[in-house]
Amino acid sequence: MKYESFHNLIPKYKVIFFDSYGVLKTYRGMIDGANDTLKSVKDQGILFKVLTNDASRSPEQMVESLRDIGLDQVSPSDIVTSGMMAKDFLDNKRLNGKSIYLGTKNSAEYIFNEPGSGISIRDYNVEDFDQIGSVVFLDDEGYEWEVGVNKIVNLLRRKVVPAIVANSDLIYPVSKMDVSIATGSIALLVEHILNRRFIHFGKPDSPMYHYAFQNLLESGSYSKKDVLMVGDTLHTDILGGIKFGVDTALVCTGNTTQENVHVAVESTGIKPDYICDSIG
Ligand SMILES: [Mg+2]
Numbered sequence: 001m002k003y004e005s006f007h008n009l010i011p012k013y014k015v016i017f018f019d020s021y022g023v024l025k026t027y028r029g030m031i032d033g034a035n036d037t038l039k040s041v042k043d044q045g046i047l048f049k050v051l052t053n054d055a056s057r058s059p060e061q062m063v064e065s066l067r068d069i070g071l072d073q074v075s076p077s078d079i080v081t082s083g084m085m086a087k088d089f090l091d092n093k094r095l096n097g098k099s100i101y102l103g104t105k106n107s108a109e110y111i112f113n114e115p116g117s118g119i120s121i122r123d124y125n126v127e128d129f130d131q132i133g134s135v136v137f138l139d140d141e142g143y144e145w146e147v148g149v150n151k152i153v154n155l156l157r158r159k160v161v162p163a164i165v166a167n168s169d170l171i172y173p174v175s176k177m178d179v180s181i182a183t184g185s186i187a188l189l190v191e192h193i194l195n196r197r198f199i200h201f202g203k204p205d206s207p208m209y210h211y212a213f214q215n216l217l218e219s220g221s222y223s224k225k226d227v228l229m230v231g232d233t234l235h236t237d238i239l240g241g242i243k244f245g246v247d248t249a250l251v252c253t254g255n256t257t258q259e260n261v262h263v264a265v266e267s268t269g270i271k272p273d274y275i276c277d278s279i280g
Contacts, residue, residue, distance in 0.1 A: 001265070006230075006276040009249060010041055014226035015216055017209070017241070020052040020062075022232030022254015023279060027174050029069040031253050033280025038073035047219070049212045050074055051229075053202035053236060055083030055166030055183070056107040056139045080212045082202030086136065086166035087111050089201070095162060097133025100124050100155065102186065104142035111138060111166070121148040129155050135163040137187040137198070145186060153193055163190075163198040168205070169236060173254055203231075204240030213244075230279060232256055234270040242270070249274040 010016070018024060024034045041048050054062070059076040066074050090099065091113055099118045101108050112118035118136070121143050135152060156163065165187040171179040184202070191198055201207060209229075216222050227246040231237020232254030241248040250265075250272040252258045258277065265271055 001271050002274050004274045006279045013228040016048045017051050017229045019231035019237045020050050023230055023251055030071055031280050035071050037279045050079045051208050051212055053082045053167045053169045058110045080208050082167050085201040085207045086164055095133045097131055099134045099136050100132055101136045101138050102143055102148050103138025107138040121151055126154050129158045134161050137165045137183050140183050152190055156194055165198045165200045168200045168202040203236040206244050209244035234264055234268050238272045239270050248272040249276050251276050251278055253278045
């Protein structure tokens with residue numbers, strides 16, 4: 001584990017995978033200098049992808065929201081989301097019945113190809129459980145947690161159907177000191193109550209890394225040695241990178257800070273190859 005300036009790391013790799021929240025941006029907007037860094041990565045002939053545990057928007061909508069805060073180097077094909085993995089699963093796996101989703105209408109529009117195949121937890125009555133073939137945890141917004149979690153627990157007690165978690169993040173920072181609870185925590189509560197493990201799609205599970213890497217191979221020949229994963233969260237970005245077999249760099253601009261980085265690494269045992277203050 002080495003402290004290194006991010007700019008010194010860039011030329012050591014042919015491909016960089018960036019996490020989004022806490023790496024490129026925070027609740028305050030763009031990380032200082034992030035857009036110049038992406039530009040410099042491109043100018044050095046290095047490819048990048050953005051791997052995000054976000055199932056609330058399409059890649060096009062994400063690019064737009066990055067542009068709004070001053071990040072104009074990312075195009076939709078650079079983005080890999082946990083929502084894309086969940087969408088692919090729902091598109092290809094033959095599931096019977098309708099899906100219940102916990103999340104916003106917007107997130108559902110992206111995930112479900114056919115209008116009406118997804119029903120919001122708000123519009124679901126427990127008596128209609130026999131029509132339901134799957135449950136999807138998409139977002140922490142768009143429903144009342146207490147009502148939603150009760151409905152889901154009772155549905156899954158009556159009927160065993162696949163449950164999909166499209167974003168495994170437990171928390172996300174909303175200010176310098178405080179965090180908000182993310183979808184993964186809501187799913188974890190239900191998993192704990194029912195003593196079941198659901199199907200997870202975000203980092204640290206490998207489908208997103210595989211997808212991004214396969215996508216790279218279409219534009220040239222790369223090995224995992226050529227790839228650096230950059231993230232702010234040890235148990236998602238960094239653990240996922242380690243499991244996938246690529247080098248990892250932890251930045252201190254999001255979930256992990258310069259103050260808690262040592263305790264975080266010691267207590268989790270998840271050790272990145274590099275620690276950088278920021279990508280900016
Ligand atoms: Mg992050």
